[in-house]
Amino acid sequence: MEKLWSSILMFLLLIIRRNGLCQNFAESFHSHPQQEQQQHHYGDIGTDEPQFITKGHLYRAVVGDTIVLPCKVKNLGSYVLLWRRGAAVLTAQNLMVTRDARFKMIDGYNLQISNVRVTDAGDYVCQIGDVEPRDQVHTLEILVPPSVRSVPDHGIISARQGGTATLECKATGNPTPHIYWFRKTAKHSSMPLGEGPVLILEQVGRQHSGTYQCKAENGVREAAYADVNLKVLSPPELSTERQWIHASESCEIEIVCTLQSDMNTDVSWYQNSFMLEPTDRRTMYSRGNKYILSIVNFRTTDFGNYSCVADNSLGRTKKYIEVSGRPGPTEFLSSQYSSHLDRYNLTFKIESLPDLDEIKLLYRKLMINETYQRPGNWNELVLYPSVSRYDSRHFVMSYIITKLEHNSVYEVMVQAKNRYGWNEVSDIHQFHTRSYGYVNENMDFIINSISMTSSGSDIYRKKFIIIFICCQFLAAFLLSVIT
Template sequence: MDYNLFLFILVVISSCCCVKCDNIINDFLSVPTTVKAQENNTVLLPCYLNTASNDGNFITAIRWYKDENLVVDSADEQLPLPEGHILWENGSLEIFRVTPNDTGIYICEIVRPEPWSPVRQRHAIEVLHPPSVEPFPPTGFLQVKLGEEVRMSCKGSGVPYPIITWYTKGEEIKLLNPRELLKFTASDRQMAGIYECRAANGVGEPASAQIELNIIYPPELMTSRSWIHTAPGHRVQLECKISADPQATVTWTKGDMPVPLDSRVLSLVDGDKYTLLIKNVQKSDFGIYTCKAINELGQGELQIQLSGVPNPGVFKKTDDKNINSKDSYTLIWEVDSYTPIIEYNLWFQPYKPKTGLSKPNWTKLTIPTEHSSGPVYSKSYTIKGLKEKTVYEALLVSRNRYGWSKPSPILRFATAGADLKEEMITPVQHHTEDNIIPLDLSSSSQNCKLGNVGFMVLVIVTMYYHFHC
């Protein structure tokens, strides 16, 4: 045969084979697919050619790869099938009782003799399984200082990948988007507590983990009474409630000196309540005491005054219109004092709505006390010569042998016919604990206008009350 003719025939045959090769590439009857399966289900990955376009003689081997690793080769007898795997004659791969480890990319490869190249088809398996979370810190406990940044996280896993949500104190933390990392500033020690992350992916039950956040902080001190009335011979308790983490060391001082403790003066501790107990008060015990607490993060202190002066007086409300007239009004009050009251100072003035710093126009009455057998002193007094149809306001101070009391809350009252509106009669309360040193309102004489010192004192008192209405 002519050599050139032989080459021509060979080229024609090769071209026909290549055409058939291309047909094989395009003639998969199976299609690429992603199988989502529950755990323990059976999965069949198809991989077979169109038998109409080939007779099978062109296939020398069928191989399966998982994540680029060869796991099945029909031509290699030394490579055993993985447990739970079956390779069918048409090239399909069946996997029984799939587990999360079976999740991955599977490539079916059909190998043919030369000059044909192998053909491949891609599949995937996603084994659905419930979510799980791994907290950080892994111990589930995080401690920061007040004001520091808090960083805690929960790493989720599962198929599909779970959504992470956060909860604290039984409520969901509203975030712009679900996230594994929770970051914020511990600006308030009330932020301490249990933080829970929950992971959900729609498969099985959500998973959760808890992280306990502890915020350490310098001492914070509180007291129910920062001014205590007493008298010699009585028993009294100065109480100081302290919150601190780490626990604080607490001391009591009077002035700049530590309080000497003995059988009469005791320091007691009950949980977070620290008490200075004085069994038999002496006059020398009067003064300002300081409760001081220190831990490694800082210190705090508060002051409590022990005094023999009377408690602030309290006006008693009366609905008896017969005791009030167009130009007079009867006031009734009570004062608590262990030591006998010597006298009262009653201050009153016409009430005017507050418009800036208006000049007060107080009048003072000095009123003698009456005998009382107990610590509660009651008194009634009728103010005469008042203007008709006028609203007034009054306050009271009282004196015993130890000095003058703090002012009472301001009382607003009216002579007959005045329009006393509800907002005008609301008592102007003040907390006696707010002021440590009692105001001395004893200057000036009965029915006289205030002198310069008394006037300035009343200006301060009036401003205090008016701005706290």
């Protein structure tokens, strides 16, 4: 209907223009010669034809902006100037034909469009109305900032471990946006993982789980982003804080297993292959991804091998924890270097709630030369010494191994027993005897003090001890040279 009215309007304007010319011609034919000459001067359109001053051009505008399309004509005379888009007439002379309030004429016949929309794109014609219309065409291109969304819209993708994950984003905008992929982490990397609407990850593992980000940009204003969350489905993974836990009657213990799984997983507890249920002394609960078995008022029947078992639709995982009253592993506190030629002060710490009943100490010399290293025979000592408690759970003991050879390398192991039995033999601890000079008898104590001191308040004492040791060694060296 609007196109029909526009055509009718153009036709009427042409008729009005032609009638005006005929009327001027009739009046000039019957008028006074002087009047005829004056009328011919103002009404004749044949001498100076209208011409466009402006030229057709391609204009670009961002959605929401305001754009002005120019149209300037010289010698317009009584010709009618129109703005149209396709067959629809927008303006005729100073008359606004379109009802869209965003369009208006400014500075003569320039067409202003406010708050431009995507649908405003196209050709706009400034036309001089005549039997054979003359046109000037402006092309308007609307630039649209990028927008992007994940596919599917909820942005969650699942893939099986070892399989392929396909991540997808769709972007819109003008010009067509480019899409880049990144791994979204606390420390954002500037290197893209890929380019294009689809990112394919092959042989995915648990390390691929997390949030990925697609970035769409087309040079129009700011880039747009969308997140895709990838969940890699796999058999559960379990880890334990400790594989051995020390306990005694009446104490309280906690066994902790940490679960890693991106799908629904059941966790259960076993003791010596028997599934456990909650009791008045035994509770099971979770805190985040940590699963905890708590036992209070501990009894001897509670000793044994425990396991936490995780099950989901893709598999089962199990971790073992031993709960024992036997002494814990031995921790050596001594320095590796003795200050003496023929003896070594061995200091170690052992975890045990009950008192220690017996200690075995085994040591041997290593036969070392330029071509081989061969251990000697073990020497075994059984000790029943009085040992002092380091804290409520640990004992500390020192023993001086004598009759050693100077400038030699030795290995030592320790095993301890309480009322629940023997612990495992310790790892090998290696130490060296000195080769020359005189060193104060208390040097072992000083070296061990350095090894055992850890608090910040002892920093200055440590520095003093180190300086003192250096002076002792320097004095011993000078004495050996002189003698």
